[in-house]
Amino acid sequence: MLTALAKRLGRLALLLAAVAVASFALMVNSPVDPVAAYVGGDVAALGPQQRALIVERWGLDDPAPQRFLTWLGNLVRGDFGHSLTFNRPVLEVIGDKFLTSLALMALAWLLSGLLGFALGVVAGVRQGRAADRVITWWAYTLASAPTFWVGLLLLYVFAVSLNWAPVCCAVPIGVPAAEVGPLDRLHHLALPAITLSVVGVAPVVLHTRQAVVATMASDHVAFARAQGDRGLGLVLHRVVRNAAAPALLLQFGSLGELFGGSVLAEQVFSYPGLGAATTTAALGQDVPLLLGIALFTTVLVYAGNAIGDRVHAVVDPRADHRRWR
Structure with a gap:
């Protein structure tokens, strides 16, 4: 080791x-x-x-x-x-901005993983039926949609037209950050997080669906059906674990795409996180800050891939453990 x-x-x-x-x-x-x-x-x-x-x-x-x-x-x-x-x-700027982005990216990461896995399982189990066609079409549509376009659309509908969400920022304008409560922070966080999760859910849905389809056609599922397993019990005990391994590997490996999406989402919603700092530094040719952010995100993505490998090996015993030897 x-x-x-x-x-x-x-x-x-x-x-x-x-x-x-x-x-x-x-x-x-x-x-x-x-x-x-x-x-x-x-x-x-x-x-x-x-x-x-x-x-x-x-x-x-x-x-x-x-x-x-x-x-x-x-x-x-x-x-x-x-x-x-x-x-x-540079380290102070990265630390401060990353803490602001951490809640956004963590919430979007969880939402995209949970929603994508659930929809992928439903689509795989209902292969060829109406639910599968609707979910697959939705996933392909989202996979082709730019993050900034989704963000602008959600901003127009929920912030401008319905007035359900704030238009910008991580806290109410004019209120010191120390005086902002958790509900107000969540209110400002919700729309950017939904934007990131909606875009990130598509690959999880498609990969999970493919894993479920392959598992449903496997010999051990056919044997379980011959023993009388049906419905939800069959899916939970025979399918979910096999489908979870590739979904987890993909989810931990998607940190780079998540950060790239946050750069655009934070610009749309004027969210003062690390993504917005990256854009500001690029426009201002702030070389020390850009190099620091590049190294920081490289470590973040590399760590995510390494954790994904280990989680995949734990969830799926058939995984190749020799990658750590």
């Missing part, structure tokens, strides 16, 4: 190195001028000397390899740099 853990940590280190190099190369070659993005509308009033001072202070006049090695050396010492956009250390 220790050897396997060391191998996984080695793979993670190589992955982080590749992500850091690729992310830095993309940002250095971006057409966005970081000084103009930082100054904003007052860039026309920025003189050459002031611009030169900003460029020198940020080290933008240094060659790209030197800038990368300087950042890497600071990273090895535990210094992720200073965010130019938020004027705070």
Whole structure:
């Protein structure tokens, strides 16, 4: 187990190195001028000397390899740099914004997993019937729908037309965060979480349905039917566990897609989480913050995949345990 853990940590280190190099190369070659993005509308009033001072202070006049090695050396010492956009250390910004996004992503993750698994089981058990056709059509439609489009649609219906949900933000406007109760937070959280879960439910439905169809056609289910098992008892005792293993593996492996969806959902609902911070940093060419977020999300997705592998091996005894050897 220790050897396997060391191998996984080695793979993670190589992955982080590749992500850091690729992310830095993309940002250095971006057409966005970081000084103009930082100054904003007052860039026309920025003189050459002031611009030169900003460029020198940020080290933008240094060659790209030197800038990368300087950042890497600071990273090895535990210094992720200073965010130019938020004027705070990168780790503080990531920690603060991730805590705001954690409730959103966790709720959406649970909703998409539970709803997707339940609908997938129903579709697989009722294969070829009306329920299966409706659920499958719905899943394919959602799989093709962009997150921002779903968010805008839900925002228009439930926030603008019906006035059931707030239009934006994580807390009521003008109220200090410390004075906001859990019900108000949940009220602001509900619509963005539903948006993320509605989009994320489609792959879980389709994969679970396929696993249920294969299990229903297996020999052990045929043997159980010959012994008199029928209906709900057959599904719960013979089908659900076999269908749960791939669904769990997919669910833990979907953290990357979940974060990508949160970037768009948080923009639509003006939710001040890590996704919105990523967009702000990208528009402002905040290289230290973008690199920090890239490394953080890489670790998050890698950990999700590793946990998914272990959960899959526990739920399904036929899983290949040698991946840890």
